[in-house]
Amino acid sequence: MPPPGNRNDCKAWEESGAKAAVGNTMTIADGGYPCTGLVMAPQAPQWRGVTHLEAGAQQSHKQVRARVEHVFARMKTAQRS
Structure with missing residues (x-):
């Protein structure tokens, strides 16, 4: 809660x-x-930019978090019903 x-x-x-x-x-x-x-997703210094390895890690992290956020949204919708 x-x-x-x-x-x-x-x-x-x-x-x-x-x-x-x-x-x-x-x-x-x-x-x-x-x-x-x-x-947390890796963050690169603004002056350097993101490497290919960091970009892949960020993408993977975002995909997993998106699934979790969708579950949270469904849970909140179910509580209102």
Whole structure:
């Protein structure tokens, strides 16, 4: 259950009990969770640009996250019904 009110993603991650529930399992996240130990898509410095390896990793990360976000949307729709 998400915490009430407007919360920073990192703070909500810990307060909601999600961090404890996940334990040491590798978990992916978007860019809103820095310094949490979650796996985020690689970011290249703006001056260098993205290498082919980083671009492939970003694409893979985005595909998995898109599936997860679709599941969240379906869960929210089912709760309203």
